[in-house]
Amino acid sequence: MLLASLNPAAVAAGGDRSDAVTIDGTTLSRSDLVGAATSVAERVAGLPRVAVLAEPTVSTVLAIVGALIAGVPVIPVPSDVGAAERAHILGDSGAVAWLGAPGDDTLPVVPVRVHARSWHRYREPDPDAVALIIYTSGTTGAPKGVPVRRAQIAADIDALAKAWAWTADDTLVHGLPLFHVHGLVLGLLGSLRIGNRFCHTGKPTPEAYATAGGTMYFGVPTVWSRIAANPEAASALRGARLLISGSAALPTPVFERLRELTGHAPIERYGSTESLITLSTTVDGERRPGWVGTPLDGVSTRLVGEDGTLAPHDGETIGRLEVRGPMVFGGYLGRPDATEEAFDDGWYRTGDVAVIGADGMHRIVGRESVDLIKTGGYRVGAGEIETALLGHPGVAEAAVVGVDDEDLGQRIVAYVVGDADEAELIDYVAQQLSAHKRPREVRKVDTLPRNAMGKVLKRQLAGGAK
Template sequence: MLLRSLDALAVARGDDVPDAVTIDGRVLSRSDLVGAAGALARRIAGARCVAVLAEPTAATVVAIVGCLFAGVTVVPVPPDSGPAELNHILTDSGAQAWLGKAPEGSTLPVVPVRVNARDWHGHPEPHPSSTAFVLYTSGTTGAPKGVLLSRRAIAAGLDALARAWEWTSKDTLVHGLPLFHVHGLILGLLGPLRVGSRLVHTGKPTPAAYAEAHGTLYFGVPTVWSRIVEDEDAAKALSGARLLVSGSAPLPVPVFEKLATLTGLTPIERYGMSETMITLSTRADGERRPGWVGLPVEGVETRLVAEDGTPVPHDGESIGGLQVRGPMLFDGYLNRPDATAESWTEDGWFVTGDVAAIDAGGFHRIVGRASTDLIKSGGYRIGAGEVETSLLGHPSVREVAVVGLPDDDLGQKIVAFVVGADADPDQLIAHVAGELSVHKRPREVRLVESLPRNAMGKVQKKLLGE
């Protein structure tokens, strides 16, 4: 059973939790969820695919659980989707209706979601191979692609994380992440409903909201943790937690270190993507090293491949294309057989598109996307992340993004976009040259007021390049 904590028979026998999910001012017990989702499942039985406007509300939770009960594929739609993106998602997915709230202008029929409805009839568990979600990618290289995630893959991914993080029903997970990506939706909502832990969704991931939640397990993206360490009282309030988990983008080393100092907790870092869920993580009982995302979770294998297809040595410095395989990987891109085929090697490895290094002990360090974070300058291959880490160590730098821009002489020149009121470009260039090899120094530093980010806090480097 995918959502093990919501077994209707067990709940009926008294295995209830009065505050299983707290979201948007509502507190839902397990029996609330089973009853409301059960009522919805009866009404949508037989549907193939529906869209859910994934706002952080109780209705969204009931809609998603109801679909999982009924075996109906869910398309979570970002609430801030523009007209073109929205039209693409609905057309490409073939969604038949909206569950709950619909955006203005949509012509799809709407099926109301009644949080207070109750139906206790049981529903047969759908086949593990059935598609639970179509998650759309951010579309940085074209129209967003629909990632097909099966129930089997989700279960495998969550169970591997539960073992790596020693995540149990005794935990209370706190986060304020969007419910339309792997991080907030699969890990952050389905995780508690499978493991049996409580969930407190804070709506927005503010330092004050995290401090007031009194959780044992916290999820955040680097932007969230950066704001928390700037609010020392909020950070210290998290010291009673068990684990602080950061993902969706690299956690800057200075934030990692300050978070550990203020809370007494060394952050967990992990790596994954929509297509793979989480494949790498540091462990609850293992080493946690700033800038590194740890070891493969249970069932996952990884390898590094050079551009010519040869293996890359595991020396902690040599970088190559990261490929993975494991039971939590996706089933392909919806309506995109060519893109699906291009993402897999002939011998069955998924090509992540990310560049990484692996040390002799199997620890992984993600350099970034091959398309934007691997800079080829003057005959050298340089990871943007290494330069960013050096710059973030300078006291005048609050945020930074490093990209390679076309250059007639070097091929690509290293350009750093820096947020920092007192930053001096020449000093920053000298700072990097003094810490790293001289060829890794930025040839240009551009001071900006902010960096473009998507809903998950990832810097959109392609916009900087443009």
């Protein structure tokens, strides 16, 4: 059963919890959540697909859970989506109605009544049925729909529960969007499956995290960076069990500062919309800055070199990362061409490049399209240079891209937020790493362009670096 803790029979047998979900200033018991969500299920049962404007509200939680109870696929629509992208998502997905708050006036609206209750019993849908259709960020064209099956979600949450010793006794806290895997699948649906308390802070500020009283905290690097810069808030997290970072690489200086201030070395993990989470450091294993751990139960990985042969697991050789496992998707919605391109004999081509150590630990170098820089005959990972730059006291943020160059093939250009001198930074990287990995240019900026999950939009930087 996907949402095991929402089994009405379990609630009736004494499995209720008075504070199952806290969001937008409202706390729901598990029985209230079951009753209200089942009332939603009665209004949408039989519909082919529904869209939910995924704002962090009680209505959003009830809409998503109610549709899942009824076996109706949900399309979570970003709350800040632009008109053109919203029209694409609605048209491409085949959504027939807005469930809850309307995102526009192009579809009819099925209301979510927070105080309504129903105790109708719904049969658990087939494990292979689609639970969610989540749209990619669209960095390589229009966003693609990723159908996520119920069995994928269950397999991933169960594997993470083992890796993180995640139990019903935990209180999970985060303030992340509810339209991505991180906040929605892991945060909300993970909590409902495991049966732990779930607390959404609204904006993920250091102060909100500090007062939430959680045992587990989810955050993207931007969130953790702000907490690391706030010693008082960071020290309040000493009573937690796990600090978990994902969606982008956590800079080593932030990792170390969190360990110093909170007493916890953060858990890092890796995944994507298409594969959910496939790699993670573990509750009882090594947590090494810059490394995202080993494969979860049921997951296999491989590195493929430029010549198509398997790359060695020596901790140095960069290769294209491919994965397979029960949480990996089966193909894009209505895009057989993109699906064929994404797979190689059952292996999902993640589009990321990585290195794997002899101990099985993985380090993500970055996206093959923007983070693997081929300069002067060398293959260089942008992430390694960014980590080096962030070690300089005059650098607050850094992003590195490769720009076409007639002589080198690509030249390394670094964008930094900070007050360090350009020549000093170039020399600093050359001393920390090999000379060929030094930036040829350093450009100072006030901010780095980022998406809702805190990932730097490198295509914007590369497009502006000529």
